[in-house]
């Protein structure tokens with residue numbers, strides 16, 4: 008899979024039926040039913056699914072709210088190891104450290120982790136009642152924190168339409184949401200993220216790994232990509248994965264979860 012463009016990843020749906028290679032699958036999505044705005048119905052179906060889910064941690068984690076602490080712990084470790092020195096330098100120079108929480112849901116990643124490390128955090132999330140829950144949760148907004156860390160931006164948009172402000176972010180954190188994006192939209196989003204980073208800034212993507220190929224979830228209109236497939240998409244965006252780690256301490260019945268530190 009080293010050479011670009013020759014990779015083929017086969018998919019199965021949640022009933023075990025073959026859905027073709029990733030190219031065939033995304034072509035079908037693109038050529039399939041569309042909304043009035045011309046967007047593949049694929050996206051509307053994803054939003055429709057989340058619209059019906061409770062706006063709390065158990066809701067966004069599909070009933071696995073109890074893994075949130077282990078998740079936050081490993082997030083903090085990888086951030087410290089790959090970006091801790093830069094964050095210290097920011098602090099020393101009086102410059103604000105900023106992060107973007109992508110597909111933020113109810114702001115769980117922000118409240119459990121990002122707000123501890125960044126002066127300013129922005130959240131982008133397309134589902135209205137999730138974003139509203141985040142906006143009024145002091146653990147997310149940081150209201151009352153002594154260190155002055157705050158969530159400042161709340162953007163109600165899907166990632167395939169969102170453009171980060173140029174040069175604003177140290178870290179763009181993308182966790183458990185890119186399964187909703189087509190490969191092309193994900194690559195395009197990575198490229199916009201690149202513009203949104205400060206010099207030396209990083210993207211961290213944290214995702215479930217299918218064992219191979221991909222698994223289509225018909226219920227929430229998303230796919231779970233394999234490790235090789237995710238690396239392929241990073242490569243397609245012309246970026247490098249400089250660090251890969253596997254989440255520790257999760258229940259065995261869950262997918263393997265990987266963290267990818269990506270540098271443009």
Ligand code: SAH
Pocket residue numbers: 050053054057067068109110111112113114115116132133134137164165166167182183184187188
């Ligand atoms: N990252 C959060 C939420 C995970 S749940 C966390 O780890 O707690 C998946 C999230 O992806 C939901 O909030 C859902 O609304 C969001 N989502 C669905 N489609 C999306 C899209 N096209 N762009 C961005 N986020 C999307």
